[in-house]
Structures are given as C-alpha cells and as structure tokens.
Amino acid sequence: MAFSAPSLKGRALRLLSQREHSRPELERKLAKYEEVPGTLALALDELAAKDFINETRVVQSVVNLRAPRMGAARVRQELLHKGIAPEAVAEAVAALRETELDRAREVWARRFGMPAVDMKERARQVRFLLARGFSGEVVGKVLGSTRRA
Incomplete structure (x- = not known):
C-alpha cells in the first residue's frame, strides 16, 4: 500500500x-x-x-492565553506577527490597557512578592516587567507602589 x-x-x-x-x-x-x-x-x-x-477567534485565543502574563505591547506584537488586521489588533490592545496595571501587579507579585532592596534588584524587576510588554508608566506605578516606606 x-x-x-x-x-x-x-x-x-x-x-x-x-x-x-x-x-x-x-x-x-x-x-x-x-x-x-x-x-x-x-x-x-x-x-x-x-x-x-476565524480572525476573531485567533484574537480571543491570543488575548486569553497571553494577557494574564504579558502586557499589551507583547500581545500587540504577537497579534501583528500572526497577520491580524491592524484594526482588530488596536481594538484588542485598547481593551487590555484598561486592566494593564492590575495584571502587571499580579505578574510582579507572582515573580517577586517583595519590594527591591537595592537599585540592582529594582533594575532587574523593571527589566522583567518591560520584557513582558508592560509599559514604562505601568512598571513605574507597580514598583512605585511597592517601595518601602
């Protein structure tokens, strides 16, 4: 055969x-x-x-899979790489930006859990969050709210 x-x-x-x-x-x-x-x-x-x-299902799939661990910039990059229409990408990213601060706090807490003790550790935390696609503004808010008094 x-x-x-x-x-x-x-x-x-x-x-x-x-x-x-x-x-x-x-x-x-x-x-x-x-x-x-x-x-x-x-x-x-x-x-x-x-x-x-179905492009809509692709967008939903990527958002559901990546959003809990990634920032809007990384999700946007992945959607564009998949060839999704720019309008659909912009719509998905706009929805993610509303929850970006909360998601970044959760990602930070899972990974680090406690404020940086020195500048070297703080820089490591900044790089970690930026690499996951969270905006600099959001990263600043997350790490600013975790500083010791």
Missing part, C-alpha cells in the same frame, strides 16, 4: 486542531507544501468559508 502525503487542506486542519491560526500564519506554514500555484489559496478559502479560519 502506497502512502500519500497529506493534502494542503489536511495539513491546515491538523494545524487548526492544535490551536487557532490566522490565514497568513497558515499560508506561511503551508507554502512549502504547495505543488500547484493557487491550490493553497483555494484550500484556505474553503476552510475560511466553513469558519475553520
């Missing part, structure tokens, strides 16, 4: 069964398997028509 390689649609469905993917992501991942030009676009059109590819 001869084994045949999975179709483009089959490969796309396998990827979509693992997590939500945007159309540009699927195009990037599956382009190397396209033997006849245009077949990938047709396969993805069919999946999009059946709502297997």
Whole structure:
C-alpha cells in the first residue's frame, strides 16, 4: 500500500486542531507544501468559508492565553506577527490597557512578592516587567507602589 502525503487542506486542519491560526500564519506554514500555484489559496478559502479560519477567534485565543502574563505591547506584537488586521489588533490592545496595571501587579507579585532592596534588584524587576510588554508608566506605578516606606 502506497502512502500519500497529506493534502494542503489536511495539513491546515491538523494545524487548526492544535490551536487557532490566522490565514497568513497558515499560508506561511503551508507554502512549502504547495505543488500547484493557487491550490493553497483555494484550500484556505474553503476552510475560511466553513469558519475553520476565524480572525476573531485567533484574537480571543491570543488575548486569553497571553494577557494574564504579558502586557499589551507583547500581545500587540504577537497579534501583528500572526497577520491580524491592524484594526482588530488596536481594538484588542485598547481593551487590555484598561486592566494593564492590575495584571502587571499580579505578574510582579507572582515573580517577586517583595519590594527591591537595592537599585540592582529594582533594575532587574523593571527589566522583567518591560520584557513582558508592560509599559514604562505601568512598571513605574507597580514598583512605585511597592517601595518601602
């Protein structure tokens, strides 16, 4: 019995069964398997028509997965990398900014739990929060509210 390689649609469905993917992501991942030009676009059109590819679900998935641990800037960066429309990214990030201070405090408390004792430790805490995409203003508020009296 001869084994045949999975179709483009089959490969796309396998990827979509693992997590939500945007159309540009699927195009990037599956382009190397396209033997006849245009077949990938047709396969993805069919999946999009059946709502297997849905940008709104991708945005919700990323926000739900990343927001508890990451700042709005990191979530924005990931959404843009996935090829999400800039308007949808802006809308998602605007919603995240409302809770950014609380989320940054939770991330800081889980990681550090107590105020920095010296400037070296404070710089380490600042770098940690900035690397996770929290704004400098939010980082300042979090660390400002944790200073010892």
